[in-house]
Amino acid sequence: MVRVAVVDKDSCKPTKCGKPCRKYCPIVRIGQEAIYFAxxxxxxxxxxxxxxxxxxxxxxxxxxxxxxxxxxxxLEKKVFHRYGVNAFKLYGFPALSPGAVTGILGENGIGKSTVLKIIGGLIKPNLGRVEEEVSVDEVLTSLRGNVSFSLVEKIFKNKAKCIYKPQYLDEIPRLIGDKKVGEVLEKVDERGVFKEAVEKLDLGNVLENKVNALSGGELQRLAIAAAFMRKGDVYLFDEPSSFLDVRQRLKVADLITSLKEDNKIVAVVEHDLTLLDYLADYVVIMYGQPSVYGIVSQVLSARVGINSYLDGYIRQENIRFRKDEIKFHAHAPVEEAFNVKMFEWPSIEVSLGGFSLKAEGGSIGVGEVIGIAGPNGIGKTTMLKELLKYFTGNQSVSEGDLVRKIGYKPQYVSGLFTGVVGDLLKEAYGGDIPEMLESELIKPLKLDRLSDRLAETLSGGELQAFAIAAALLRDSPIYFLDEPCAYLDVEQRLVIIRAIRHTVMSKKVSAFVVEHDIAALDFFSDRIILVQGEPSIQGYASKPMRVVEGMNSLLSYLDVTLRREPENLRPRINKKGSKTDRLQRAQSKYYY
Ligand code: SF4
Ligand code: SF4
Structure with a gap:
């Protein structure tokens, strides 16, 4: 066996701990320096x-x-890169075929960004030999037989141009915030596809807006459009679905897949499995231990890859990388199953600047989760906030105070929390967090490793995970959660979905959840409020509908039909015009 030891330099505090790591090491005790301090x-x-x-x-x-x-x-023969002594280690490199979209699937911290940085030429792989200069020939020799051999060769020789859409977009407004969207896009339009990108990504009405005035979804579409317009040999899209609604996600998928027609290499890191299934031809799975080591699997067809990922088992390599399989369920909720009402709201009419929202009245039952679905800019967050207002008795309380008072996770959480993560989580729970919640919520969200960090120093993904955990830990008769899955990986999404369901059932409370991930929405909702209308002008929120009715209405509005994968019941988007698609449309069964 080979040892991989990783020391997290940010978490290590040698002045505060008495260095028990060395004190109790049995190898040090027999006189050998297995662990030492410089x-x-x-x-x-x-x-x-x-x-x-x-x-x-x-x-x-x-x-x-x-x-x-x-x-x-x-496994040592497959080491492709290591960041340093006692740092993250990457085994293998994905086979990326030209003329195809390859999805890279894995937990956060498993090395997906490392792979993208290597492809982008930002990291030169060292085959794990961190203290030596490793020659290009040696790296290429290690890739013999891999489809990516010629790609990596070109990258080394500066003959491949790589276009990269980053995961986090916060830097964009800082760099080009005072520029107009149209101006930015015209400048990067090396392929002469300005019109196509603007039309497909619905950017027409923001071309005159400054970049620093864009919403998260608009910024995401700008970044995707800019990548699409540039000329490259390899296109990398890191989480293109964040902040986008289902309809926008499908449009983005169509745009990304069109790149492969020119025989380009396209790689996508994406946690929305329904979307990944829709856009990828192939999938590589990355597994291991986040922040410690990551292994790249062989290339699999998208369907087999996603099913293997959910199974936690790669049959082709006889590797089990997760103990439990992930299964979806086809639930058939019974109308009026929630006889005990938790909260009722009247019909709502609200105007905000040029936007107005009308909502039907309704009620939520004890133990019930109501999903709120619909396109962006149409009033889902406004609806959630109106419900919150009725619930809190119309008090004018700031978002920062609300998140400390009730189970509320707003859409944007940046700047809302100050203090040490561990202390804030304890404060949210009202004391020491019990072992069960530690193992079912805190550890799977990797918050245990952040407990000494200041909330204001967390990255976008870490902050989202922290904010949703803090909201669920807090005692609250109703939870108000706006996009709880944003920025989270597949495993974390599942943890959150289960935690939402577990919280409402065990505490006998209720939850309203705004969500764009169809699989997640289907998984946790007992009923659905569908918000429709004209983005930024007017919205109409339905009364809560049964999931069957709500999902079918949502999908008919989005003009897509879904089927279930027989093995694990995960939703899959039907190809438009396919036999299944036509049959389901004829029966008005968009999903159920
Ligand atoms: S025991 Fe102390 S010195 Fe050793 S790794 Fe942990 S924090 Fe660092
Ligand atoms: S041998 Fe020493 S350094 Fe290695 S795992 Fe055990 S205690 Fe840690």
Whole structure:
């Protein structure tokens, strides 16, 4: 077995812990320096050759700063990159075929961004030899037989131009915030596709707007349009669906897939499985231990890859990388199943500037989750806030105060939390968090590793995970959750979906949840409020409908039909005009 030991330098606090990692190491006790401290107060170094992999230091470290895993020897032949001594290790490299879209699927922190950075030429792979200069020929030799050989060769020789749509877009307004959208796009239009991109991504009405005035969804579409318009050999899209509604996601998917027609290499990192299934030809799975090591699987067809990911088992490699399989369910909720009402609201009419929302009255039952669905800019968040207003008795309370008072996760959470993550989570729960919640919510969301960090220093994804956990930990008769799955990976989404359901059932409370991920919406909703209308002008929110009715109405509005994958019941988008699509439309069965 080979040891991989990773020390998280941000979490390690040698001045505060008494260095138990070294004190209790059995190898150090017999006189060999398996773990040692250099001069000063730097984090420890673990010598992986001397280390026995007993994990005593892992358990003794009070700040969860050490991870040690034992991996099979033969895997060492596949090391492709390591960030440094006792740092993240990447095994393998995805096979990316020209003329196809390859989806890269895996948890956050498993190395997907490392792969994208290597393709983008931002990282030169070192085959794990962190203290040596590794030659280009050696790297290429390690890729013999991989479809990506010629791609990597071209990258090294600066003969491949890579276009990258980043995951986080916060930098864009900072860099070009004072420029107009139209101006920015005209400048990058190397392929002469300005009109097509603007039309397909509905950017026509914001061309005169400044970049720093765009919403999250508009910024995402701008970034995708800019990538699409540039001339490249390889196109990389890191989470293109964030902040987009279902209809926009499908349009983005069509635009991305059109790139493969010119025999380009297209790679997409995406956590919305329904969308990934729709746009990818192939999928590679990345598995391992987040922030410690990641292994790239062989290339699989999109259907097989996504099913394998949900199974937690790659049959082609005989690898089980997750204990439990993920299964969806086809529930058939019974109307009026929630006899005990938690809260009732009257019909609502509200005007905000040029936008107006009309909503039908309704009620939510004890133990019920109502999903709120519909396109962007049509009043879903306004609807949630109006419900919140009725619930809190119309008090004018700031978002920052509300998130500390009730189970509320707003759409945008930046700047709402200050303080140490662990303390804020305890404060939300009202004391020490019980072991069950630690293992079912905090650890799967990787918040245990962030407990000493300041909330204001968290990244976008970390902050979202923290905000949703804080909302669910708080005692609240009703939870108001706006896009709880945004920025989360597939596994984290599942944790959140289960936590929402578990919270409402066990605490006998209720939840309103705004969500764009169709699979998630279907999974947690007992009933659905559908919001329709004209974006930025007017919206109409229905009364809560049964899931069957709500999903069918939503999908008919989006003009797509869905079927279920027999193996795991996950939703799949039907090809327009296919036999199944035509049959379902004829029966008005857009999904159920
Ligand atoms: S790794 Fe943990 S136990 Fe060791 S010095 Fe760092 S914080 Fe202390
Ligand atoms: S895993 Fe065990 S042998 Fe290795 S450094 Fe930690 S305590 Fe020492």
């Amino acid at each position: 001069e000063g107060e730097a984090p420890p170094t673990i010598n992986e050759y001397l280390c026995s992999g007993c994990c005593i230091c892992v358990k003794k470290c009070p700040f969860n700063a050490i991870s040690v895993v034992n991996l099979p020897d033969e």
